[in-house]
Amino acid sequence: MARVKNENTKKVKVTWKEMKKQSFLMIVSFFIVVYGIIFYYWPLTGWLMAFENYKPKKGIFGSKFVGLDKFKFLFEDAVFIKVIRNTFAMGVINLVSTTIMAVLFAIILNEVRKTWLKKPIQTISYLPHFLSWIVVTGILHDSLSATGIVNDLLLKFGIIKQAINFFAFPKYFWPIVAFAQCWKETGWNAIIYLAAITAIDPALYEAASIDGADRLQKIRYITLPGIKPTFLILLLMNVGNVLNAGFEVQYLLGNGLVQSVSQTIDIYVLKWGISQNDYSLGTAAGLFKSAVSILLIVIANAIAKRYSEQRLF
Amino acid sequence: MHDKEYKVSKPISDKIFAVVVFLFLTSFVIITLYPVLNTIVLSFNDGIDAVRGNIYLWPRKFSLKNYKTVLAMQNIWTGAKITVGRTVLATLTSLFANALLAFVVSRKRFLFKSGLSLFWVITMYVNGGMIPIFLLYKNLGLTGTFHVYWIPGMISAFNMLVMRTYMEGIPESLEESAQLDGAGYFTIFKDIISPLCKPVYATIALFIAVWQWNSWFDAMLYNRMKTKYTTLQYELMKLLSSVMQQSGSAENAKNGAATITPVTIRAAATVVTMLPIVCLYPFLQRYFVTGLTIGGVKE
Known part of the structure; x- marks a missing residue:
């Protein structure tokens, strides 16, 4: 999480008296660390499986070590190369489109002065966030079906002559996924931007009005620079998640015909690791994803450190 | 404005x-x-x-009739029961655990304050991945039980950080004067910090509850064989996915809506699943708006 360092910590001397006073904190910490080691750190030892021919009977520390064989298999698998492409492409498309939509929505909603209008719109905008992906993909599926609203409208306006089965063509898949993401999260993501806009000094707008600036100019020269720090922080936080953004929607909306563009690393892991029981291969694919994610975060953080005061850690 | x-x-x-x-x-x-x-x-x-x-x-x-059909399905009732159960239990336990952790790491005098924070922040960026985690739960005997829904995700670094930020904003003098009166840390947590943290507690409780209510993947991955631990969302998924998987085939494209589960029944099941949250969220609005704002910007 982004934290601007603001530490005026007084050095606390390590004494028996202090330790005794803090015993409650220490006991709680102990249990929480044990919990963390079991559920978050212990699974990291499972990464070893990626370098061996894991057999459940022999366990992680008894299975045969095979070096980088699993990774070799992965990168020689044409499907996996496509899977990497899909994950990246959808991750980037989704990040860019959801960010643009959130900023746009926040700015435009902020231009509505009447609270009785603004509040209900905002409430409606949160609605999709609270629906599960199951519900969202189900609704989306019905809307885009042969008898759904989208085909109805396109037919009525004479744009197409015959209903399109949107889920049968690879070319529609990425845009549909991006749309689904935007539909679900725009209102929610805009909350932070709206808060950032609220924090901008009103005097700036007043001064601009007196100088004769119109609303578009005010947005360009006051609002946009005002939300830039928030924008950067969120971008930073999300860059590391680019590869994580590829599971639920793709899994739920994908089908045999669009497999070549719908499969992501997580789906690949699920398919090989859980369904085919090739734990080693699944782990190798997952490890690759984690490694790239961490690399992305480090790079993003370094860039941010260089060009502004914003950074993650 | x-x-x-x-x-x-x-x-x-x-x-x-x-x-x-x-x-x-x-x-x-x-x-x-x-x-x-x-x-x-x-x-x-x-x-x-x-x-x-x-x-x-x-x-x-x-x-x-659609609602009658849906409500006559035994698995929908089982799913509803499990979903309500896990939502209530996980919200309570997870809120408590995260709050306690946030309290500990927000004590300025605590000796391991930064170490413990770092320990959890790392978990946000590094995790074992699907397979190692799956095997861990299997080895711990969590798969095929109800406990897999609430024990593993009890502490989350993100929720903890939001609460920590809020707690750090509470003046230290309150804690100091309580200590002068002889209060221990647990009393400070229970009687001084927690009452002041109600807004952020509400936010986090809402996050956890929504997350729990909408979960389906854990039911599919860990409890696929245990129909008695199925969840509402997973049952809905089974109902819907039979249709979605079909849409790829050519003959189905022509048939349109004439699929396995009639579209109206699917709609009724969808409404049943989303109803509680859709009815509740407008009233909880101010909580999640403040919560997100604390977590995201003010820091």
């Missing part, structure tokens, strides 16, 4: 701009609401009649 009534004549560009704002927001609201409304409408329409399509904002042939 920033529109104090200055008597400056409005430029023409502002009028055009107002039209753009109006059009954008109108289409936004329609695109957001229509699919949900249409699903509700379909759920109240007769199943056979709905195959003809062209039902938009009002049922053509009103019927409650």
